[in-house]
Amino acid sequence: MATGVQRTVTTRAGNTAVSVRGLTRRFGERAVIENLDLDIAPGQFVALLGASGCGKSTLLRILADLDRDVSGEVTVPRKRAVGFQAPRLMPWKKVWRNVVLGLPGKPDKERAVAALTEVGLAHRVDVWPKVLSGGEAQRAALARALVREPDLLLLDEPFSALDALTRITARGLVDEVWQRHGCAVLLVTHDVEEALALADRVLVMQDGKIGYDAPVEIDRPRDVTDPEFQRLRGELLARLGVH
């Protein structure tokens, strides 16, 4: 690559949670993200859709400061948390220690218990992560994210490895904690209905840019049978190339 690697992830206080200008990320010759602009308001729930390999996970990784091999300007809140597709709990730490891992000071069990209680895992505080079911592990990972009181919560297909019933519960839980914490959320997903059930705004990534950006103005709790829901669903599926 001709251009040098710039350190572009900076933080500042302001009235946007995320501000991206002219972001480009190349893998070899191929630009997965090219000259992308994006703003996310504080407290806004944004769903990012896109065909597989379109760069939506790459964008999330850049916002999470896991990938700095980029050019452009990226501003994100200092307090961020990430939920991955897999729970990524440290198997050698009890669940509660996982939750408070990385927080400054001595591991605060009360704080961990409070966070675990919020996600309905109060009975799993003292067990090893390997004992948890898939849904429980994902909820523990959510508690670990929330305990940091983030201004931006980045979720990378967090429900895709869960079975259909657990997914519905987990989705409801994310909705609930978002309303309570009021943090901005960027949810990367391939599930149109999931995006419409949760988000204030849906984005579709295409050719390395945000190709579609629309508000979702449906009253909560949302109903799949709502005509507006149906209309947006059809539009998004068409955008994603599914007919």
Add this chain to the structure above:
Amino acid sequence: MTTTPERTRVQPPPSAERTPVDTVTLVSEADRRPGRVPRWVLKTVSPLVLVVLWQVLSSVGILEDDTLASPLTVVQTAAGMWEDGSLQSAVITSVVRVLAGLGVGLVAAVVLATLAGLFRRGEDIIDAPMQMLRTVPVIGLIPLLIIWFGINEEPKIILVGLAVTFPLYMNLYGGIRNVDSSLIEAARTLGLGWFGQVRHVILPSAMPQFLIGLRYALGTAWLALVFGETINATSGIGYEMNKAREFFATDVIIVCLVLYAILGLVADMIVRGLERGLLSWRPAFSGR
């Protein structure tokens, strides 16, 4: 979506025409276990049979005392050695040598493997010579060690130290390099710095592999000690064994071999205990 296929209802054949289904009855796991004999009984019986056979062969005169002393003679000899104190002092001398050697090797291996595992520059400088030196049989170094360190405790301790350094190094280095990168990434998003990642992710994740190395190292430690003590020593289990050889005292030799075996077992038990304590997070497959 051009034409809808014609729907036909598939009727199951009348019961008379159906071929009978071949079924098996699944019984509970407990009932399928071989026999009702507790496992510890089975584990004890087979060694006992061997010892009894050995005693019988000795008693009828097929095995002579100069070839192999009988189990009873061995037990009497061990009691005698215990009474005159030679057994205890030999064991203490040998155990101290192994512990000292293990300590030296452990420090060397942990320092080298951590540097080579955590830093690319460390890998470049340390790993290549370690991989080369690893192929040198440690026992072959005895003549050099004698020339360098004489015939006191040092060459024996260093021999044990060298013998344990390599398996410990290999396993710890491998363990560090096998860390799941997705966990490192998660740790970064949690705000853990480099030291935090090493402490909370890399080292705990390398622990299982390190303990395998420790177990293996203890095995080679005893082996190195046997060689070190048989070649030139004035005390220790190997020395007793060597002295016994001159008098065809096969009973003493057997006592010494049993001592080595017991010490090896004790060492193994300690590592297993460590594994149980340190790796309790890992549900293990314990066999059928």
